[in-house]
Amino acid sequence: MKHVVVRECGDFDFPCGYELDLNKTELxxxxxxxxxxxxxxxxxxxxxxxxxxxxxxxxDKVVIFSKVSHGFVSGNLKTLFDRIIPLYLPYLTFKSGESMHVPRYESYPEVEVYYEGEFSTPEDQTLYVEYIHRVFYQFYSTCKVVKPLSEFPVEERLG
Known part of the structure; x- marks a missing residue:
């Protein structure tokens, strides 16, 4: 299985074919x-x-280790989401009663998001989780996991 990692946090190694470290890369x-x-x-x-x-x-899978910043995704991760738009066509289609960009490619990877940080209220955490699911729904990716970094499976950590 081919993995891509987008990292803002998590000090362990994770096997992948490509890693985008947002701590070292200013988009x-x-x-x-x-x-x-x-x-x-x-x-x-x-x-x-x-x-x-x-x-x-x-x-096949993109694993994002995200920092919570002021109760939401960081500016750098939001920029990455904005910059993923070239992977879709400028045309719109209607899916589930809403408009969405038409996919440019046949398939997109599955996504897992593990986050580190605090939320002021449970509602803020719910908003964060729902936002992540919504982004990847719009990106035609399955996002089954949006969990705290502490819930990242220990057996998948190398370091």
Whole structure:
């Protein structure tokens, strides 16, 4: 199974074919220029995620180790979510009574998210979990796991 890891936290090794460490990589913000749809279909004008896109699309599973920042996803992780849009077409379709972008590719990886951080209220935690599920629903990925980092299976940790 091919794995991709997106890491903001977690000090253990995890076997993967590609790792994007958001602690070491400052992503450029989406410009909203639509070049990824109109001028260079499927490619962002920024080249900082080219290798990630290839690995993401080739992966069976993406495991995200996320930091909770002010009760929500970090700015860098939100930027990554925004920058995944080139992997979809600019056209809209209707699925389950709502509009969604048409997928550019035949399949997308399964996703697991493990987070580290505190929430002010249980409702804030619920909002975070529902947001993650919603993002990956829109990205045509199955996201069955959104749990605290402490619940990451010990047998999958190497270090």
């Amino acid at each position: 450029k913000d989406c410009l909203g220029c639509w070049s990824c749809w109109l001028k260079t279909p499927g490619r962002c004008v920024h080249s900082d995620l080219n290798e990630f896109y290839k690995a993401y699309l080739a992966a």
